[in-house]
Amino acid sequence: MIEFLMSFWQTYNTLFYTIMVHGMLALSIYITLACGQLSLGNAAFMGIGAYTAALFTMKLNAPFGLALLAGGMLPAFVALIIGAPTLRLSGVYLAMATLGFGEVVRVVFLNISITGGSVGLNGVPPKTELWHLFLVMGVLIYFFLKLKNSRFGRAMEAIREDEVAASVMGIKTTWFKVWAFAIGAFIAGIAGGLNAHFTFFLSPREYGFDFAVDILTFAILGGTGTFWGPLVGSTILTIMPEMLRFIGPYRLALNGLILVLVVIYLPNGIITVKKKD
Amino acid sequence: MFLQQFANALALGSVYALFAIGFTLIFGVLEIVTLAHGAVFMIGAFAGLMVVTKFNANPITAILVGMMASGVLGCLIDLVAVRPLRKRKFHHLAPMIATIGCATIIISISQGIFGAEVYRFPFDFMPATSFNFWAIQLTLLQIIIVGVALSLMMIIIFLLKRTKWGKAVRSVAESPRTAALLGIPVERVFLLTAFAASALGGAAGVLTGINFNAIHAFMGGPIMHRGIAVIILGGMGDIRGAVLGGLILGFAEIMSVAYLSSDFRDAISFGLLFVILLVRPAGIFGSHIERKG
Numbered sequence: 026m027i028e029f030l031m032s033f034w035q036t037y038n039t040l041f042y043t044i045m046v047h048g049m050l051a052l053s054i055y056i057t058l059a060c061g062q063l064s065l066g067n068a069a070f071m072g073i074g075a076y077t078a079a080l081f082t083m084k085l086n087a088p089f090g091l092a093l094l095a096g097g098m099l100p101a102f103v104a105l106i107i108g109a110p111t112l113r114l115s116g117v118y119l120a121m122a123t124l125g126f127g128e129v130v131r132v133v134f135l136n137i138s139i140t141g142g143s144v145g146l147n148g149v150p151p152k153t154e155l156w157h158l159f160l161v162m163g164v165l166i167y168f169f170l171k172l173k174n175s176r177f178g179r180a181m182e183a184i185r186e187d188e189v190a191a192s193v194m195g196i197k198t199t200w201f202k203v204w205a206f207a208i209g210a211f212i213a214g215i216a217g218g219l220n221a222h223f224t225f226f227l228s229p230r231e232y233g234f235d236f237a238v239d240i241l242t243f244a245i246l247g248g249t250g251t252f253w254g255p256l257v258g259s260t261i262l263t264i265m266p267e268m269l270r271f272i273g274p275y276r277l278a279l280n281g282l283i284l285v286l287v288v289i290y291l292p293n294g295i296i297t298v299k300k301k302d
Numbered sequence: 303m304f305l306q307q308f309a310n311a312l313a314l315g316s317v318y319a320l321f322a323i324g325f326t327l328i329f330g331v332l333e334i335v336t337l338a339h340g341a342v343f344m345i346g347a348f349a350g351l352m353v354v355t356k357f358n359a360n361p362i363t364a365i366l367v368g369m370m371a372s373g374v375l376g377c378l379i380d381l382v383a384v385r386p387l388r389k390r391k392f393h394h395l396a397p398m399i400a401t402i403g404c405a406t407i408i409i410s411i412s413q414g415i416f417g418a419e420v421y422r423f424p425f426d427f428m429p430a431t432s433f434n435f436w437a438i439q440l441t442l443l444q445i446i447i448v449g450v451a452l453s454l455m456m457i458i459i460f461l462l463k464r465t466k467w468g469k470a471v472r473s474v475a476e477s478p479r480t481a482a483l484l485g486i487p488v489e490r491v492f493l494l495t496a497f498a499a500s501a502l503g504g505a506a507g508v509l510t511g512i513n514f515n516a517i518h519a520f521m522g523g524p525i526m527h528r529g530i531a532v533i534i535l536g537g538m539g540d541i542r543g544a545v546l547g548g549l550i551l552g553f554a555e556i557m558s559v560a561y562l563s564s565d566f567r568d569a570i571s572f573g574l575l576f577v578i579l580l581v582r583p584a585g586i587f588g589s590h591i592e593r594k595g
Binding site: 058061063107110111113114115116117118120121122124125126128129132133136234235238241245275276277278280281282283284285288289292 | 335337382383386387392393394395396398399400402403404405406407408409410411413414523524526527530531534565566568569571572573575576579580583
C-alpha cells in the first residue's frame with residue numbers, strides 16, 4: 026500500500042503542484058470578477074511574476090522568499106498603472122485593455138535580452154517545495170475568508186451587484202476595483218514564481234491568450250459566488266485533461282464549450298451560494 | 303519615400319477599418335463586445351482560400367465567398383451563444399465570455415482541421431503589376447485592397463443611413479425595447495446586423511490573407527487586439543470612428559516600422575489604446591461611455 030502510494034506520488038506529484046498553482050491563478054481572476062470586472066491579463070501577470078522571480082534567483086542569487094515577493098510586486102505595480110485609467114470606465118474596458126496588454130507582454134519577453142528572447146529562460150533552480158504551495162494556498166484561503174465580511178469585501182460585492190448604486194452610496198468604486206485588480210495581479214505573480222521554480226523552464230509562449238482563457242474557464246466553471254468555486258473549477262479542469270488525453274488538439278475547444286454552456290445554462294457555476302434575502 | 307509609406311499605410315489601415323466597422327457595429331447595436339470577431343475573420347480568409355485553390359476563383363469571388371462564410375458563422379454565434387442570454391437578465395460580462403468560448407471553439411477546430419501550418423494563395427493568383435504615380439508605386443494588390451475596403455464601407459454606410467433596414471438598426475441601437483414596442487422585429491435586426499458585421503470581418507480576412515499571403519488558424523489574434531484599439535480610439539459604436547481609427551493605426555504602424563523598429567509593431571496598438579484611455583476614454587467621436595451594460 027505504502028509502495029503504491031509512493032509510486033502514485035512519484036507519477037502525479039507534478040499534477041498536484043499544477044493543481045495548486047492553477048488554484049492560485051483561479052483566485053487571482055476571482056478577485057476581479059468579484060467586483061464585476063473581467064481581467065484577461067492574468068496569464069501575462071503570471072508571466073511577469075515568473076520571469077521576475079526566476080531572474081532574481083538566477084542572476085542575483087536572491088533568497089527564494091524575496092524572489093517570490095518581487096515576482097508578486099512587479100505585476101501588482103503594473104496592474105496599478107493599467108488599472109487606474111481603465112477601471113474608471115465600465116466593465117468591458119478592463120477586459121479589452123488587458124487583452125491587448127497580454128500581447129504587449131509577450132512581445133516584450135520576445136524582444137528583450139534579459140528574458141532570453143524566443144528561446145526563453147532555461148535552468149531555473151528547483152526551489153519550490155510542497156510546503157511552499159500549502160503555505161501560500163493557506164494564506165490565500167485565510168485572506169479570502171477574512172475578506173468576505175470585511176469593509177473591502179462588502180464594497181466589492183456592492184460594486185458587483187450595481188456599480189452605480191454603490192458609488193451613490195459613497196463607495197469609491199474605482200479605488201476598490203483598482204486594488205482588487207492589483208491584488209489579483211500579485212497573486213498571479215506569486216503563482217508564476219512558484220510555477221517557474223518547479224518547471225525549470227520559461228518561454229514567452231506559455232503566458233498568452235490561450236492560458237488567459239484557461240484561467241477564466243477555471244473561475245467561470247467553478248462559479249464566482251464564493252472563492253471556493255474557482256478552486257473547485259481549477260481542480261476539475263486540471264485533472265480532466267489528464268483523463269481526456271485522447272482529445273488532444275481539441276482540448277481548447279472543450280474549454281470554449283464549457284465557457285459557452287456554463288454561461289448560458291449554469292450562470293452561477295458549479296458552486297452556488299444561497300442568497301440571503 | 304514618405305508618400306510611398308503613406309500608400310502602404312492606406313492599404314493596411316483600410317483593412318483595419320473594415321474589420322473594426324463590423325466590430326463596432328455589433329457593439330453599437332447588440333451592445334456586446336464580440337471577442338469572436340477575430341475567429342470570424344480567420345474563417346473568412348480560409349473560405350476565400352478554399353474557393354481559390356479548389357475552383358480557381360478570382361479575387362472578387364474569393365472575397366464574396368469569404369464574406370458569406372463569415373456572415374453565416376456570425377449568425378450562428380448570435381443564435382447559439384448570445385440569443386439565449388438575451389432572453390433573460392444576465393451579467394454584463396456574460397455575452398463577452400460566451401464569445402470568448404465561441405472563439406476558442408472555432409480556432410481549436412480550425413487548428414484540428416488545417417493544422418498549425420501557414421497556407422498561401424497560388425503563385426499566379428495576384429499578378430505583380432504595379433502602377434507609378436509620380437514618386438509613388440502602387441501595386442495592383444494595394445489598389446484592390448483599398449478599392450474593395452472603401453466600397454464596402456460606402457455600402458454599409460449607405461445601408462445604415464438610407465435604407466429601411468438601416469433605420470431599424472439605428473432605432474434598435476438606440477433602444478431595443480422601444481424599437482420592439484414600435485413593431486420592429488428586434489431579433490431579426492440583431493441577426494442581420496451580426497451577419498453584416500461578420501461579413502465585413504470576413505472581407506477583411508480575405509484581404510489580409512491576400513495582402514500578407516499567410517493564412518493560418520491563429521491569424522485572428524493580432525487583428526483582434528488592433529480592432530479593440532481602433533474602436534476605443536474612434537469611440538465605441540461609431541462607424542466614422544472605426545474608419546478614422548483604423549487609418550490612424552495603419553499609419554502609426556507603418557511609420558514606426560519604417561522609421562523606428564519592427565520589433566514592437568504588435569505593441570503599438572496597445573500603446574495607442576492606453577494613451578486614448580488616459581486622455582479621452584470616450585474616443586474621438588464617442589458618446590457611449592456613460593452607458594453601462
